Amino acid sequence: MTEKIQIKGKDIWITIEPHILHSSGAEPTECFTASYNALDPATDPASILFLDKENKPLSFSSPVEALEYANEKLMDSI
8 A cells, every 4th residue: 555645745655565474383464564755656666664773674563553653754854
């Protein structure tokens, strides 16, 4: 899912992608990652993934949580 938002007058596209995590002996679980792009992803597919301190993709339990995090982080950095 890609959501176009405006932050401080700039268009930003946030993309939320689902992932299935498989761990030994446990039920697969779904998580979500978020990335953003300052240009329309239809014309420029390069986006920036939100990463943790160890440069691993941040994992969210829902698309809403991922979108809220992205919005909050971008408000601080743009």
